[in-house]
Amino acid sequence: HQEQNxxxxxxxxxxTGG
Structure with a gap:
């Protein structure tokens, strides 16, 4: 689940990028 993070x-x- 890496849409926008x-x-x-x-x-x-x-x-935004954990």
């Missing part, structure tokens, strides 16, 4: 979250903690 770097982590496997894509919804709340890192939204």
């Amino acid at each position: 770097g982590d496997e979250v894509a919804f709340f903690p890192p939204v």
Whole structure:
């Protein structure tokens, strides 16, 4: 789940590259 973040979250903690 890496739409616009770097982590496997894509919804709340890192939204630009965790």
